[in-house]
Amino acid sequence: MNISEQELEIFSRHLILKEFDEAAFKKLQKKKITLIGLGGIGCPAIQYLVSTGVKNIKLIDGDIVQKNNLNRQLLFSINDIKKSKAVVAKERLKNINPECNIDIERYNINSKNINDALNNSSLIIDTTDNWKTMILINRYCVKRSIPLISSSAIGFDGQVILFKNKPKNHLCLQCIFPTNKEPDISRCDSVGIAGIAAGMTGLVTAQKALNFLTNYKDDNYITMINAKSLKITNLMIEKNKKCRVF
Template sequence: MNITEEELEIFSRQLILKDFKEEKFNELQKKEISIIGLGGIGCPLAQYLISAGIKKLNIFDGDTIQKTNLNRQTLYSIHDIGKKKSTIAKKKLLGTNPNAVINSYNHKIVKDNLHLLKNSSIIIDASDNWETMRLINKYTTKKNLPLLSISVVGFDIQMILFENTTHNHLCLECIFPNHNEPELARCDTVGIMGTAAGLAGIISAQKAINFLLKFNEKNNILTLVDVKLLSISHIKTKKNIDCKLQ
């Protein structure tokens, strides 16, 4: 895949990186990424992936933009209130990289449309409800598709990348078995710091790039970030031998 003159100019500062030459850039452009949820995490996540050179992006969100979104959902403005998130997000992202192919879906992921994820090099779950998280986890485990799961509440970020290989089972159900949605803290009840969501989006974008380009990425490790304390910790995880999805 040849880099166009326009792309050379847009991505020039990235292409001079020691570990990110034209070969890596071409490799990244061939990848297809699906993002579930275009909220506080999904917005900066999509922005930085497009800005890094991802050329094919699938974005899913059935919600409309509200004023309460604006403290952290960086693709939207006051003029976008009431409009579909995925429609506005696609428009803004193409403004950064007009050569990208962005498939926007104005609905959430449900059982009947999971097939839209089948060609993904990696699926990134930035949704905010347990039902969707479990559905995507079950699908990616069954299809052996890499899944990056990330969430933010308050000042805290939680993130893990599941490789979902046939010989190494570990999934969301292994770590959080029998979890019920009412037990999950939500930003509309607990609150959320906009900078936490922004940092989560940036970190997850880099983690996805690291995985796709094999930048010595350590997967199947739960990463916890507290933005108030500026602390980060990593927890080793292992499969649950009683997991019903293995």
């Protein structure tokens, strides 16, 4: 795969990094990322992934832009109110790299459409805030050995975790939360979310995706972010031998 003159200019500052050579860049361009959810985490995550050279993308979101999105979903503006998030995001991202390939789906994931939505992905990034959807995506990825990044944020806090979904070393979302019932966790619409917290979580999500796609070592840990204290903590986790996902 050849890098075009336009891309060489767009990504020139990244390509001169010692840790990110042309071979890594070409590897990145061959991968396909599916992002579920264009919210406060998904918007910055995909914006920076495109800005780093990810070229093949699918965006999945059935929502429209609302005014209360604008404090943290920086792909959108006041002029985008009531427009499809997926449509607007594609337009903005193509303005960063006109040569990237972006497919969009203007629906939310459910048991009937999940296979068509998520097949042929090198990596899936789930930024939804719906527990049933998260569990559905987790099970789909585990059973098909598709790597999954799960990211969430509330208040000033965020968390990001990569599940590599290797059959011989199982670790998934339900190893951490064994029950099918939604955990007793507050939601953004009741306690709020700091735009910067969502943004920081999105950036960590993007970097974790890049680390994985370029074969940089990533151990089994949850990355915890607190925007107010500016603390980032990595907590090691272990697989649950009685995981109910199977």
